[in-house]
Amino acid sequence: MENQKNILDYDTVALDEAQDAVIIIDQTLLPGKIELIALHTAQEMWDAIYLLKVRGAPAIGVAAALGIYLLANRIETEDFEEFYQKFTEYKEYLDSSRPTAVNLSWALKRMDAVAVKAGREEHKTVAKVKEILHDEALQIRAEDVEVCRKIGEFGLELVKPGDGILTHCNAGQLATVKYGTATAPIYLGQERGYNFHVFADETRPLLQGARLTAFELHSAGVDVTLICDNMSASVMSKGWVQAVFVGCDRVAANGDTANKIGTSVVSAVAKQYGVPVYICAPTSTIDMATATGADICIEQRKAEEVTEMWYKERMAPEGVKVYNPAFDVTDHELIAGIVTEYGVARAPYTESLKEIMERKAQRG
Known part of the structure; x- marks a missing residue:
């Protein structure tokens, strides 16, 4: 319908x-x-x-x-x-x-x-x-x-009105029931007149940033600019980005995080330009049984997502080899904070994540 x-x-x-x-x-x-x-x-x-x-x-x-x-x-x-x-x-x-x-x-x-x-x-x-x-x-x-909503409140404390925020993939309302994770601070800020300027990576090869994040933020009246994945350094070098907010699919006990492919690249670029990277992660994504990011199983997807999907005609030569991991792992040393519903975890993550999970268990 x-x-x-x-x-x-x-x-x-x-x-x-x-x-x-x-x-x-x-x-x-x-x-x-x-x-x-x-x-x-x-x-x-x-x-x-x-x-x-x-x-x-x-x-x-x-x-x-x-x-x-x-x-x-x-x-x-x-x-x-x-x-x-x-x-x-x-x-x-x-x-x-x-x-x-x-x-x-x-x-x-x-x-x-x-x-x-x-x-x-x-x-x-x-x-x-x-x-x-x-x-x-x-x-x-x-x-x-x-x-x-709680992630949004804690995330909002990390930025100020008028800031530029870059996000990768879609950790918005379309990735949750409401608010999103990485977009929750943006939506709450929108309600409170913060006037954020958001840069949304297109997020190859499935274009979740272009098709989903830009779509929902624009629909909400947020000032959003779509950029290609390889433009993050350009906008950061100009001083247009004060924080990176991204979601994640799994957090290891040491603070390494698996998120949509390209997140680690954004995080490395952000480190170069002194822009803090915040991972917005419900405690349900924290896996204390996984020691480091190296232990996370990374989903491999079909080559056609890279060579054919979204194109009217095939955009790569027939028979070429394709490597198409759905996620990559961002090293905890590139992460300024992991925003949960119980507060913001900071390095050393082996201690702060354990404390947050203990807090959850006590309240649960």
Whole structure:
């Protein structure tokens, strides 16, 4: 279904119980066409995540939580162990769709934990387990909105009115339920008259910056300028950028972060020009079990995304080898701070991230 309303008027990910479906914006069609699609089956959910119809670590996590609930709700048995065996099959299948974003496995593990507690430890009926899964999925979605707002508040303290901000890829509302992570300070600043000047990298090869970030910020009335990925040094050298805000898909225990390919380049350039780089990361993306960025599995994607996608004609010679990692790792030494919903972590990250996770556990 096509819509003419502002892109920000629509939920990125939502549960439609009447349709028995997860409703998402098909982000592969943006900005030319806004289309909401309903995901009913496990295959449709897997494809939507893998094909980037829904993307951005937080949004993927929410979609997985809502999706596993819907799939679990259709399992027809009153025996918990039989139910749980099928639930586990669905969970592992969805978890295989994308390997780098930790939110996917985080959300599925959280849903798994409540199912086990309710069914195996508390001996609740399968019907009751399904109710608990329903409530947990909606709780994950609600928490995403609140987490992003808090990241925005902490991030806003790092900049001042009139600053230039550069961002890479899309860590905006389209990557979450609302506000975004890296764009949360921008949106809150927009509400409060900060008049930021934002530079959005186009973000090759999938153009999330051009198609998504520039689209949603422009729709919100933000002063946004689109630049090619290789222009970051140019705008920084002119003094137009006072801070870099980017999202991430996984944070290692030492503060190394995996984000969309090209983020490490931006961070190295920013270091050269004395521009602080801030990683906006919900604690759900912090993986204390991963020691360093070298331990993060980097997703490799199809060559066609580089050679053919978005072009009317193929833009590379037939048969040429293509290296197409979806993410790269930014060394913690290039990062000025990691902005979470519990505050800003600073170096040494092995200590500050541990403190933030302990704070989360105490409040949780």
